């Protein structure tokens with residue numbers, strides 16, 4: 001009950017911050033963010049802030065999730081690829097908007113946790129994969145929409161290549177350090193890519209290679 005009131009307050013705040021897409025707002029309303037935060041942060045699940053999750057990663061700020069989802073312009077028939085599953089929250093929001101979401105994470109522990117949460121939230125249209133998301137998911141390409149939730153110094157070529165050449169949209173934080181990142185939106189038509197910088201953000205870095213159980217990063221074959 002208290003969480004419901006907090007959720008309504010968050011939705012109103014997102015509206016005031018300029019999130020006007022009602023499909024995006026109702027997707028956020030439908031996803032129980034309290035399932036996706038760490039147990040010790042449940043009380044802050046509907047605060048408009050990023051929160052720490054396992055492995056030194058973060059669940060993104062609701063405003064940034066809403067903004068990126070709106071910028072991605074997901075259609076009901078879109079094939080959507082997310083890089084950086086993390087808590088699974090962004091994937092869960094996307095899953096409300098289209099038939100199927102594909103998501104890639106480099107930490108097995110985070111991926112397993114996210115899968116449990118999808119189950120608990122009765123979300124059945126997310127397909128997960130352990131791997132280096134900078135390589136995309138070549139076997140399943142092309143994707144109509146690709147969203148990256150970790151910052152890259154440059155847009156990975158593989159992701160541009162795996163974008164549908166008929167109005168495919170890629171939304172990604174780009175920048176080398178946490179002070180100078182921007183959300184960039186790229187739209188592909190044929191072999192031409194139009195690029196637009198949207199808002200400044202702070203994301204954890206996109207790191208190459210999957211993480212083995214002993215936590216040493218290894219490059220993928």
Ligand code: SAH
Pocket residue numbers: 057058059060083084085086087088089090091104105106107110131132133134149150204205206207208209
């Ligand atoms: N979308 C997530 C945000 C998690 S933070 C959420 O809603 O909670 C970014 C995530 O990207 C982290 O879990 C990190 O492990 C992952 N990541 C970083 N580099 C990656 C890579 N090369 N491939 C796949 N995942 C990556």
